[in-house]
Amino acid sequence: MSDALAEVTGVTKDYKRDKQSIRVLEALSLTIPRGDFLALMGPSGSGKTTLLNLLAGIDQPTSGKITVDGKTITGLGEGALAKWRSRTTGFIFQLYNLIPVLTAYENVELPLLLTSLSRAERRQHVMQALDIVGLSDRSKHFPRQLSGGQEQRVAIARAIVVDPVLLLADEPTGDLDAKSAxxxxxxxxxxxxxxRKTIVMVTHDPKAAARATRILHLEKGQLVETAA
Amino acid sequence: MLRLIWKNAWRSRRRTVLTILSVAVSLFLLSTMLCYLSSGEQQLESAGASLRVVTRHQTSLTFFLPEAYTAKIAAVPHVTVVQGCVWWGGQIKGKEMSLFMSTIAADLEPTEKMWDDYRFEPGVLDKMRGELRGAVIARRALERAREQEGWEIGKTVTMTSPIFKHDIELLLLGTCEGPDESIVLFRRDYLEKVRGNPGQIGYFWARVDKAENIPGVCRDVDAMFANSESETKTETEKAFMQSFMSMMGNIEDLVRNIGLAVVAMILMVAANTMAMVARERTTEHAVMRCLGFTRGRIAVLFISESVLISLLGAAVGVGGAVLLYRPGKFDAGGMAPFFHMTPSTTATGLLVALGVGLVAGAAPAIAAARRSVVDGLRRVD
Structure with missing residues (x-):
């Protein structure tokens, strides 16, 4: 596929627990086209979140190669990876993980503090992101003043505020009621x-997965493709 | 970022306030101890510029010297004036522990020439010439005694001594102002009359014409009395005060050690707080790393928060000490005339706070920064 955003080639991931080595992913290869909305499904321990973490550059494979947006991230140093993450990826968590002492505005602004944008420019980006998620009127609210669904939307605004090419969502609806989900x-x-954001979403929920353009099943560290 | 640090610091208000208060109380105690140490140093410093030397018995300050030495010392080249003194001690009868006063019996005539760094109330020394029991008291000492005992100029007061068994009655004739704010000076001939044992001197003050002649005078005086029944030790005013202070035991070392214990205590309180904070924010730090924050930035944010809390404690503790221990406003009861916060003691307090903040925040910050993002995200609060 010529317009691949991410390419995972022969990736193996082992974890060490005490003296035991556990293989979570085995020689896994995957191509994620630009603009794809991919749902990763599979039983617990199948390696979904591990694959997501590897794509986000917050974990390193034991072997194999991962390239995202033309950059090979395997083997990059911690500083370079952090910089790369701040520009390339947006992460959405199951439990939202907003900073409780910051307002919705300040939470969304957080990734922009790592850029050289001026205060006015940051404001413009934050308000735009909050507008996209439909919460521009809640910018001064603290997380405790928002519903679960609203909190997750703020978290999505935080993920997209730097305009990343890849959005990674780990069970984004796992803690929400049906309507909010x-x-x-x-x-x-x-x-x-x-x-045109490329999205990789880990989910257990078939209904959530059905909203993606492609579904992949992981079983024992191996991929099994399913039609969306 | 500063807003984030500030907001993080106040996340748990009660804990932060308690930590700030702990640091504040400890730094206030430390400042008090530093004031005490600095007071002694300043006393010695002011004595260091003096042209006075002290001659005492070589064995100890508690042995007397013959009065006849007065003329002999005065005859030593470069000595301009000599004054014989006896340290009385000075406590208010019946209230021995209430006030400290440096009460000294001294030859009256050389007083003005010898103590040119003191301002005597006009005519007070003349009045003392006409009154055997007459005494001059430091203005600050009188203020304290007035407050506690109702002392006034013109009043006769009874004083007792920790050294001599006799009591003396002194008629307060006027005040003086000088480095020693607890001094009470009275006539040595009155003490001799009370004791009925004339011709005994505790120590001699001798004034030297120039600073460069002081070592020579010390040498000449001691050489003059070498191999006599009462050999002498002559030293500068600064050295004399140092040996006098050492008679009170090694209080400075004790204070210094307590100060170190206080610093260790603040460090433990602050480190405990920061360790708790780091534990609570494990997931949050992992999330921030996901957003692109580097390990270093996380560590800096965390240490900054620790330093902020510590400096807020310093603002209260050291600031309180600066306000309370103002020169001329705080009275340490006469024991420490220079007891006030100097720029150097203030800076030391602030530096300790800064150091405590850095050290207390460093270990949890490094641990937080080193933890893997995956481990941090896996943890459920």
């Missing part, structure tokens, strides 16, 4: 279709 999934679909 639907809103979040609709938002992710919109980001994929309207803003």
């Amino acid at each position: 639907d809103e979040v999934l609709t938002l992710l679909q919109r980001l994929n279709r309207e803003f």
Whole structure:
């Protein structure tokens, strides 16, 4: 595929627990086209989150190579990876993980503090991101003043504020009620279709997975593709 | 970033306030001890510029010297004036522990020439010439005694001594102002009359014409009395004060050690707080790393928070000491005339706070920065 955003080639990942080595991914290869909305499914311990972490550059494979947006991230140093992450990826967590003492605005602004943008420019980006997720009127609210669905939307705004090419979502609806989950999934679909964001979403929920353009099943560290 | 540090610091208000107060109280104690140490140093410093030397018995300050030495010392080249003194001690009868006063019986005539760094109330020394029991008291000492005992100029007061068994009655004739704010000076001939044992001198003050002649005078005086029944030890005012202070035991070392214990205590309190904070924010640090924050930036944010809390404690503790221990405003009861916060003691307090903040934050910050992102995210608060 010529327009691949991410390429995972022969990746193996072993974890060491005490003296035992556990293989989580085995010689896994995967191509994620630009603009893809990929759902990763599979039983617990199948390696979904590990694969997501490897794509985000927050973990390193035992062997193999990962290239994202033309840059090989395997073997990059911690500083270079942090810089790369701040520009290339947006991460959405199951438990939102907003900073409780910061307002919605300040939470979304957080990744921009690592850039050289001026205060006014940051404001423009933050308000735009909050507008996309439909929460520009809640910018001064603290996380405790928001519902779970709203918190997750703020987290999505934080993930997209730096305009990353790759969005990685780990069970983004796992902690939400059906209505909020639907809103979040609709938002992710919109980001994929309207803003051409490439999304990789780990989920246990078949309904959530059905909103993706492609579903892959992981079993015992191996990929099994399923039609969306 | 500063806003994030500030907001993080106040995340748990009660804990932060308690930590700040712990640091503040400890730094206030430390400042008090530093004031005490600096007071002694300043006393010695002011004595260091003096042209006075002291001659005492070679064995100890508690042995007397013959009065006849007065004329002999005065005859030593470069000595301009000599004054015989006896340290009385000076406590208020019946209230021995209430006030400390440096009460000294001294030859009256040389007083003005000898103590040119003191300002005597006009005419007070003349009045003393006409009154055997007459005494001059330091203005600050009188203020303290007025507050506690109702002392006034013109009043006769009874004083007792930790050294001599007799009591003396002194008629307060006027005040003086000088480096020693606890001094009470009275006539040595009155003490001789009370004791009925004339001709005994505790120590001699001798004034030298120039600073460069001081070592020679010390040498000549001691050489003059070598191999006599009462050999002498002559030393500068600074050295004399040092040996006098050492008679009180090694209080300075004790204070210094307590100061170190206080610093260790603040460090433990602050380090405990920061360790708790680091533990609570494990996931949050991992999330920030996901957003692109480097290990170094996480460590800097964390240490900055620790330093901020510590400096807020310093603002309260050291600031409180600066306000309380102002020159001329705080009275340490006469024991430490220079007891006030100097720029150097203030800077030391602030530097200790800075150091405590850095050290207390460093270990948890490094641990937080070194933890892998995956491990941090896996942890559930």
